Amino acid sequence: MTRLPARSQKPRRIIEAAFFEKEIGPVSATELLAMTEDAWGILRDRLTDYAREKESGLLARCLMCEGRVFIQSRMHRGKRLPYFAHFKGGDPNCPWHRGMTMKPDDARAAQYQGRQESIAHRLLCEQLDLLARDDPRYLRSSVATYLPPTENSFGRYPDVYIEWEDFPAFAIEVQLSNTFQTEVSARSIHYQREGIPLIWVLYGIDPGGVDVPQSFRDVIRRHRGNAFVLDKEAINASRAEKTIVLKCFLRNVDGSFDGPVLTRIDQLTFPKRGLPYLEDRITSHLREQIDAVRRPWFKTLEPLREGWDWRALDMPEVLATLDHLRKEFPKLSHWETGKRDEDFTILRLVAVAFSILSTANGHERNYATRHPNVRALLNTLLHIPSGIQRYALLVELLLQHTALCGLLDGTVGQHIKRAKAQMEGNLSLSDDPEWAIMRHLVPEVFDPLVREELIYLQALPAWATPIT
Template sequence: MHRRMCELIAELAALDDRCVDTKVDEYLPPKDGKHGRYPDVLIDWRDFGQFAVEYQMSFTFQTEVSQRCIHYNREGIPLLWVLSSFDPVRVPQAVSDVVHRHRGNAFVLDQQAVKASREQRTLVLTCHMSNGQGYDAPVLTRFDALTFPETQCPFLADRLAGPLIAHIKEKRLPYFRALRTWGDRMDHLPLPDLEPFAERRRVDRLVAAAFSIVAEAAGKPENFASDHPNIRAMLNTFQNSGSLAPYARLLTVLIENTALRDLLKGKVGEHLQRSIEGHRLGSVEQVDELSPEWILLRELLPEALDPFIRQRLIDSDVLPCWAHDG
């Protein structure tokens, strides 16, 4: 059945005058690397180039999905995963991994898509798009209506990274507004709940320092936390004074996942490490991932501090430049 469906995909693609050639389960030598692959269907389109299709009937493990995506990205060949079926109510993890790669799009070759392909004489697929709570009613889409990013898998509409980025920015906006207006006052950041925080002033300064790090990493230096001429002086002073010493590990993880990673090789890294060592010796208490401060910064700066969201953005090739660790 898998072979027959792959041959059907090749047959429908060949209806298009732009289709130069199709191959089913034939070895594709590598352009870059030591190993090639056997794409389920390889289609060569005039004025576009090669295009690979993987037809998924079984539950492919996430690691295998990742390996195939990495391989075709390296080879510069767009990869489209086509599902044998899709139930929007019950989505197995293996299918969810594939949908995630296509930014919330699930592509299926069903009877309606086959009929439309023959009528339009090109490859047409049924597309289910995530709406955050479930999936919209499926629509038919032609191959040439899809968006093909430079890397990663094609999609009809970005239902994953776009809404996620918008949500993150909306969450941060009140804090940016407060930081830019607070002057010498340290008492009016819009913290969600004051009860868990032992010292409001210290948490305000932590958020200001973290946002200063991000601003510097983004190439738009702005010190929200102090009057120091740069964030190096600010971080060193706050570690030496002890005001941000309990957050040394948190700040280290943040810096490690930004374009400022090299800061940790100099005095800043030394001062942070000294505070961390102080915790091990019992002289400085360090917050951990379950502390309200860490949770707050993870919600505000998930690109660097939330491993799951960070990986989603990496997979969609939309991780912001400031969050690249070099």
């Protein structure tokens, strides 16, 4: 059993695996631990959002008792580790149950009581309101006034609500100390539904500090890696520019923050889903990571565009790239016995996949054969017995999830169908190393978690979007 180290040294029971809806499926505690903080953080947001909005939320159940789960985190040796936890009211007899979790209602009550007592909070809201009034476009604003809903049965009291001419009406929430995740979720969803952009302004935190609390991290992630802070300098800049200027800290891959930039609210991007941002640091980080994995492969394949055979395996760059892959996947294929056969099979499979990927991306490439285009390449390799018939399912899934999905309606589709019938029990299935290698190299298609995250962030690249 996997155990998370507890401060008390006493091992605690944890949920070993959760089953996610949509195309994601089961995610183990170990897989969760291996994710980047953004990846598990977004899952955390969406599991919490689900209670209020099924559309953008996600549902995951404990694999043991089927109770709903969410993601909590704890610090361990300076690292923040995620783990699954049951929602309150889960089956207390679940073998993976680890006792009490916070009731959302109690949390909210505590939060509101905290708010009422906070003079600093009130002063900050009034400050923001004053700055908003200074803007020449000012129409109206309010501080902690009940805002009647347009689409919901319940309204909200936004900390500050602002209307400027020729600018979308927006709300600001001031976050002084720990706000609970459920509250962040509730407010984010509420304003999303109402079509009112929401900006969380943090106060009294130093994003460069050693440990930014989880609640602040949740807000920063929802702002796509942007931390907005109101301090003396921001207030002075606001007065000088006669509008609201915030200090924006942009988060890096390693969790550190770039030096602050003073940013006018009207400089921010207001996405259709999610909170406004100056720079989308989450999507850009994800893209960088994926590109870094693919780059050496594109470099290796480039000289092979003229056509290649077994002799390609004598090229040092080709061998180096395959050996690098072997570090992560010691056995590249169970279908081949010798290293050289394995290398040839995988090199050709990757060459085929990257030809599809590149062509779907508007750059027609054939890294696998001398044929003039991807259609001819696929028709041939899916037809000949020494080709890629064994990978008919893999190629089909790839095509289905790209802009080239139309190929499935033509001869390529027919060849895949025939290859599937011909190979039957000898088809490569999704638990083969080849599929794991594809999840690694083309996660936009083969890794359901990454694909789902990109769809959620409205950042799925055009090549990975089927044209219907």
